[in-house]
Amino acid sequence: MTTQVVILAAGMGSRLGRSLPKPLTELSDGRTIMQQQFDNIHHAFGASAKVTIVVGYKLEHIIEAFPDASFVYNEQYDQTNTSKSLMRALAASQAGGVLWMNGDVVFDPAVLDRAAAMIAKDRSFVTVNTSKVSDEEVKYTTSAEGYIKELSKTVVGGLGEAVGINYISSQDKTMLHRYLTKVGDQDYFERGIELAIEREGMLVEPVDISDLYAVEVDFAEDLERANLFV
Template sequence: MTPQVVILAAGMGSRLGRTLPKPLTELSDGRTIMQQQFDNIHRAFGPRTSVTIVVGYKLEHIVEAFPDANFVYNEQYDQTNTSKSLLRALNASGTGGVLWMNGDVVFDPRVLERVARTIAEDRSFVTVNTATVSDEEVKYRTSAEGFISELSKTVVGGLGEAVGINYISSSDKAQLIRQLGKVDDQDYFERGIELAIEASGLLVEPIDISDLYAVEVDFAEDLDRANLFV
């Protein structure tokens, strides 16, 4: 199954201190973060996989670097967070589920190979790392049945961290769109997932990728760590 893929890349990424959008940060192997993502997507799902990029800050640089992609514009990129970027992308998507990722995640190509079966079965999921639980990251807890019950930076007693690579099924997408429309402009998309779980009983599986690398690049030290893998 070839999924619809979305990369969230509208933000300014000011914490890394670069002049270009953060997804265009160069890695030690000469690729940018986003090129590494594209390579992983094409390896897992084929070179013709449709990728939509949500752009905002200095969008012309991303458009120039990836002219064959589809684009959704978040004109309020400096006033909103990932919840509203994802909302725009889901509203613009076609029939079917959507795989999405943050545009600053450098990750092992095998991550997408691991989740391919769950995508083919059209089941909603978030990828997680149970090896670390940092206060600064989005953490999660699960219900007795093993589905996500809490998903935010304020979770107490988290089982691990959300990696930033997720899938919403075709049957669950409308619920998530509805809740993303309700969250505050500065909320992360994880808040929309939490509300959909609370309001509609959305079932979201955690898929453990702790044995594979996935680094969200926020600071210079994150970039150094990502460069150890590529």
């Protein structure tokens, strides 16, 4: 089955202070953040990978830059967070699991090589970095069995940070979509995952990519750090 990939790119990205949508920010190698994501996707899954972009803010710029992608519109992009963008994307997806990523992550192509093994087994996962734990980032804890237990910015005693590249299996997709409809408009998609784990025992594995680079670009200093890798 063709791998389905979603890129969440509806937000305004105001913290970076650019006029264009943040995923169209240019990196030092001349590519945009989103172009390096497409390159990494095609590296891991081939040209047949089906990529859907959730758009909102200044969507015409993203559509023009990536005309071969499919698009889902979050018309409430200025009033909602990533939970509602992912909700829309899952509703529009075809049968099978979905790999998704935040549209502002610059990452090592090998991240998706590592993820591909889990996708082939159709097992839900969250990629994590255990080398640092920042207050501003989404953190996680695990159960005694090693599955994700907590997943939010408010986690105390986190084992590491969630990177922003995740997969929901074909079996779990309907459940996650249901919980994404229940969370608040300003919640991140991680809240939907947390609820599905807490209330229904959904099993989500952490995939450690601490030895690879992955930078979520929120501020100018993040962009500087990302440019050290590309």
